[in-house]
Amino acid sequence: MKITVKDAETGSTIDMDVDEDNTIGEVVESSATYWNKDPGAYVIRFGKQQLGGRTSIGGTTIQEGDVVELIPDPTGGR
Amino acid sequence: MGEPALRPGDADRDRYDRSKRFGWFDRDAVRDTAVLVVGAGALGNETCKDLILSGFRNISLVDMDHVVRSNRNRCLFFSDADARQRRDKARVIADKAAAFAADATITPHVERIQDLPGGFIARHDVVLGCLDNIEARLHVNAHAYRHGIPYIDGGTRGLVGKVQVVVPPDTSCLECGMNATHHQVKDVRYSCTGDDVTVFEPKMASDVNTTSIISAVQVQEALKLANGRRERLIENMLYYDGNRNVADVVEVPIAPACPHHDER
Numbered sequence: 001m002k003i004t005v006k007d008a009e010t011g012s013t014i015d016m017d018v019d020e021d022n023t024i025g026e027v028v029e030s031s032a033t034y035w036n037k038d039p040g041a042y043v044i045r046f047g048k049q050q051l052g053g054r055t056s057i058g059g060t061t062i063q064e065g066d067v068v069e070l071i072p073d074p075t076g077g078r
Numbered sequence: 079m080g081e082p083a084l085r086p087g088d089a090d091r092d093r094y095d096r097s098k099r100f101g102w103f104d105r106d107a108v109r110d111t112a113v114l115v116v117g118a119g120a121l122g123n124e125t126c127k128d129l130i131l132s133g134f135r136n137i138s139l140v141d142m143d144h145v146v147r148s149n150r151n152r153c154l155f156f157s158d159a160d161a162r163q164r165r166d167k168a169r170v171i172a173d174k175a176a177a178f179a180a181d182a183t184i185t186p187h188v189e190r191i192q193d194l195p196g197g198f199i200a201r202h203d204v205v206l207g208c209l210d211n212i213e214a215r216l217h218v219n220a221h222a223y224r225h226g227i228p229y230i231d232g233g234t235r236g237l238v239g240k241v242q243v244v245v246p247p248d249t250s251c252l253e254c255g256m257n258a259t260h261h262q263v264k265d266v267r268y269s270c271t272g273d274d275v276t277v278f279e280p281k282m283a284s285d286v287n288t289t290s291i292i293s294a295v296q297v298q299e300a301l302k303l304a305n306g307r308r309e310r311l312i313e314n315m316l317y318y319d320g321n322r323n324v325a326d327v328v329e330v331p332i333a334p335a336c337p338h339h340d341e342r
Binding site for chain 1: 117119120121122143149207208209210211212215232233234235238239240250254255256257258259260262263282284289292315317326327328329330331333334335336
């Protein structure tokens, strides 16, 4: 199915074809690579949920045409 | 004999009068809660200040680093003299926090959290993560979860920040929300020597305002735990964006393959 990934930092979007077996981690890696994101941790947010990397698309409520967001995970603090 | 007679101005002589007016504030419970703060940088400075002012008196503070001058755009307790003398961050905060509350005990541990004995984390009632790296976060997450200790993790990146509240065994943990990008960053940081940063890492923008907001939320959650108000805790993460000054609460589901939840 086709979903849309949105870069929360820039507002850019990209369509992505995913299968139920694909993981959220694969969506993160593919989109971060596509946008050549700075090194760092990123996560996928869908609605009011942050989805873990090991979770498969089939294990979520994501459906055809949905938009998920790629957001930076703030891991600094010093 | 009944209660002592009321005297005019009594309310203003009690340091915690305004806290007690919340109704739920339990001064003794807050004072006696053993708090572990991991990291004495920007978040650690603000967190310790807020903990002390909120009434916490039993604090362990872990950090292996020393003060540098560029810390001073966001770190309340650090001075130029501390930077010149390369003083240990944890010791500086422990020393200077006494000016805020002479009866507080902040015990500094100048080493990596990973190098402290296995049972160290378990000796505390709550852990506040004020860290800047994923390796240490994963260590604290694993040990706190295993011992059933609530872990309140703060993080910032420029003007955005987050607070994740982990209450074992009921909630997801930090690892539940991670993916390969976290592990790539962790591996890069430690791949060369295995014990310290030896590769170039770009300096990250950091300011006191985002830091203050994130650490204040962390201490607010610690206060809820100390006062038995678990039903009010964040479920599971607060995400703050200082660019627009907006905040969202985001659910982090328990990941089916997370090793910490597999153990249950």
